[in-house]
Amino acid sequence: MVDVDASTIVTIIIVLTVVMLPVARRLYQRRRRMQREAGPEPSKPRMSVTMPSFPTIQNKLKIFAAIVTFIVIIVILAESVVIVQAGHRGVVLYLGAVENRVLGEGWHFITPFAEQVIQMEVRTLKFQADVSSASNDLQEVKTVIALNFHIEASQANIIYQQLGADYADRIIAPTIQESVKASTAKFNAEELITKRETAKGVISEAIRKTLAERDIFVETVFITDFKFSDAFATQIESKVVAYQKFLTEENNLKAIQVIANQTVVKAVAEAKANVAKANGEAQAIKIINEQLKQSPDYLKWQAINKWNGQMPYVLGSGGFPFFQLPIQPE
DSSP states (O other): OOOOOHHHHHHHHHHHHHHHHHHHHHHHHHHHHHHHHHOOOOOOOOOSSOOOOHHHHHHHHHHHHHHHHHHHHHHHHHHHEEEEOTTEEEEEEETTEEEEEEEOSEEEEOOTTTEEEEEEEOSOEEEEEEEEEEOTTOOEEEEEEEEEEEEOGGGHHHHHHHTOTTHIIIIIHHHHHHHHHHHHTTSOHHHHHHTHHHHHHHHHHHHHHHHHTTTEEEEEEEEOOOBOOHHHHHHHHHHHHHHHHHHHHHHHHHHHHHHHHHHHHHHHHHHHHHHHHHHHHHHHHHHHHHHHHHOTTHHHHHHHHHOOSOOOSSOOTTOOSSOOOOOOOO
């Protein structure tokens, strides 16, 4: 709204007076010139006291009245027009009482001097608060909550009537404090670390539900890491180190077991391979024996196929394995 206070009105009057004085002076000079052109006025008996003529006083009063009228019109127009800025809604007050209407963006006409417009921002806003609470196991927890929110545009007059223009400090700040304290009390300190997303969801839902009842809609909730006391942080760190060591030992044990299983599998496979090889050899011997029974020269044929073509250096009593040398008669 265009607010017009006493200092603004005085400034407007001074500016208009400065602007209108040259105009009044020109009108006066024009009137004097016309009087000179009309000729001298008939002589009148001199009076001891010179008084300004009545027409001159009347003209000055008219000029003053015109100036005052112009100023009054400007002030009335200023009080009759209001501009609601982009991203805002106008809450109309009639003699201090909130009216059941909300003005949109742009120009609006209101009743001068009786109505007043308060602008409420409906764009996305940010609010941040530091919160200190306690977990289920009585560990002190500190965190920072930041949220993006906006108010329901059509309910801007209700929000202003019930909470005022500083509704963020009146309702959002205590809602964050209470929601975080009530939510963290449902979790142990360890769970706030291991189940951080779950805890964040519980806190966000509590904040959203409470503020929605006041026509304040939460878009996003940002929660920084939970901070605990130094003693608890050291305890958690030791526990994490021990757990990591346990996992390492468990992985090493699993690796040993895998290697042992592989050894067993390999041994079983080798045993099966040996059995299969023995069965094959036995079968081969059986076939060879059957062939020898049917054809005694089978071994000779095998030896001839494997002979490299070289004669032995030493001849034993058996002679050549392939044929018998002829015996010379004595």
